[in-house]
Amino acid sequence: MPVVGVIGGGQLARMMVPPAVALGIEIRVLAEQEGSSARLAATQVGDYRDLDTVRAFAAGCDVITFDHEHVPQEVLRTLVADGVSVQPGPDALLAAQDKLHMRERLSAMGVPVPAWARVTTREELSAFLADNGGRAVVKTPRGGYDGKGVRVVDAADAADDWLADGPVLAEQLVDFRRELAQLVARRPSGELRAWPLVETVQKGGVCAEVVAPAPRASDAVERRAAEVATTIAHGLGVTGVLAVEMFETPDGHVLVNELAMRPHNSGHFSIDAAVTSQFEQHLRAVLDWPLGDTELIAPHAVMINVFGGLTDGQIAQALGHQPAAKVHAYGKSPRPGRKAGHVTAFGDDLDDVAYRARAAAAHFDA
Numbered sequence: 001m002p003v004v005g006v007i008g009g010g011q012l013a014r015m016m017v018p019p020a021v022a023l024g025i026e027i028r029v030l031a032e033q034e035g036s037s038a039r040l041a042a043t044q045v046g047d048y049r050d051l052d053t054v055r056a057f058a059a060g061c062d063v064i065t066f067d068h069e070h071v072p073q074e075v076l077r078t079l080v081a082d083g084v085s086v087q088p089g090p091d092a093l094l095a096a097q098d099k100l101h102m103r104e105r106l107s108a109m110g111v112p113v114p115a116w117a118r119v120t121t122r123e124e125l126s127a128f129l130a131d132n133g134g135r136a137v138v139k140t141p142r143g144g145y146d147g148k149g150v151r152v153v154d155a156a157d158a159a160d161d162w163l164a165d166g167p168v169l170a171e172q173l174v175d176f177r178r179e180l181a182q183l184v185a186r187r188p189s190g191e192l193r194a195w196p197l198v199e200t201v202q203k204g205g206v207c208a209e210v211v212a213p214a215p216r217a218s219d220a221v222e223r224r225a226a227e228v229a230t231t232i233a234h235g236l237g238v239t240g241v242l243a244v245e246m247f248e249t250p251d252g253h254v255l256v257n258e259l260a261m262r263p264h265n266s267g268h269f270s271i272d273a274a275v276t277s278q279f280e281q282h283l284r285a286v287l288d289w290p291l292g293d294t295e296l297i298a299p300h301a302v303m304i305n306v307f308g309g310l311t312d313g314q315i316a317q318a319l320g321h322q323p324a325a326k327v328h329a330y331g332k333s334p335r336p337g338r339k340a341g342h343v344t345a346f347g348d349d350l351d352d353v354a355y356r357a358r359a360a361a362a363h364f365d366a
Helices: 011-023 051-058 073-081 090-097 099-109 122-131 219-236 278-286 312-321 350-361
Strands: 003-007 026-031 042-045 063-066 116-119 136-139 150-153 168-172 178-186 192-194 198-203 206-212 240-248 254-260 300-308 326-329 335-347
Touching (some): 003 051, 026 051, 042 051, 063 278, 090 099, 090 219, 090 254, 099 168, 099 254, 116 122, 122 136, 178 219, 192 219, 219 240, 219 254, 240 278, 300 350, 335 350
Parallel strands (some): 026 042
Antiparallel strands (some): 116 168, 136 168, 178 198, 178 240, 198 206, 206 300, 240 254, 326 335
8 A cells, every 4th residue: 555755743644644544545744843743643753854854754655745835845856856756746836835936826827816016125015005005915925824924014114124034925905805715636647626615714814714615605706716726726736635715805706815735724624524525635636546526515514723722621521512513633732822623513504503613612722
């Protein structure tokens, strides 16, 4: 049976373990430290930025995939030159690693994105602000996530500290109705499947809640979101799961905000509420196995993120009060604001499903 190596020991690697076991796949994890979330499969602890460490890890694997997008390009490209199957490949991952590169590639494909500019000086930021109503979003090209590396600015000197380190991405401050996410999975041979479009609710720049399918989404919005994600997946040559985070504008259009080339927080509902979870699908895709059905098993599903920590007592209370809810703990030490787990509920009535998910999540510390 194949051996899949996952670089990164976080909760995404952890959640790949059950479907790997079910499919008879051997899964190995290169974790950043002892005691990682994916410690049950952590066969090696080391620095994913060190070429020799990653080479040694990859030597025993049939395919290498990722818990995060931070492995340096020079490491990825050396693995490919060594003949290692890296899925997704370096060219695709670059669009998830570098926001300026992403905007350039998506714009070239004709994908709808907010107005944007590569900004290298205070004067260029001033000009962008003048052209976009006096306010804009500024992002560091690399390293930002969950609200980090993102600022809303209304003054030309508001990004001076970031500009000292190089160019930044300036974007139109979009007037949006809500945030959506479209997940698809693609395998090297080109087969692609999409899950239902979902609505994501952010708090403090971090995803707090996901509703599947997105309530009151028009057929046109659903079709356009799926078309956009499909265009990106094929255009960039993505393999595995691709999450496309979007804004829905008041006039019913979608604009691409961010990309993730791995299982994503917005797809966690699929573990319990879809025929094929994003984690099983990712494994099937990177191995170029036939992809699974992505339909929901119930009309509605709601996923709530849990922050801080989860104790066994809290889990028992949540399960006792909401026996139809599904609780997932990530095995992380408690820390304020840290994603420690999630809760999912599904069923026929959206209001009831949302109530059950929120009631179960209320047992955990924020």
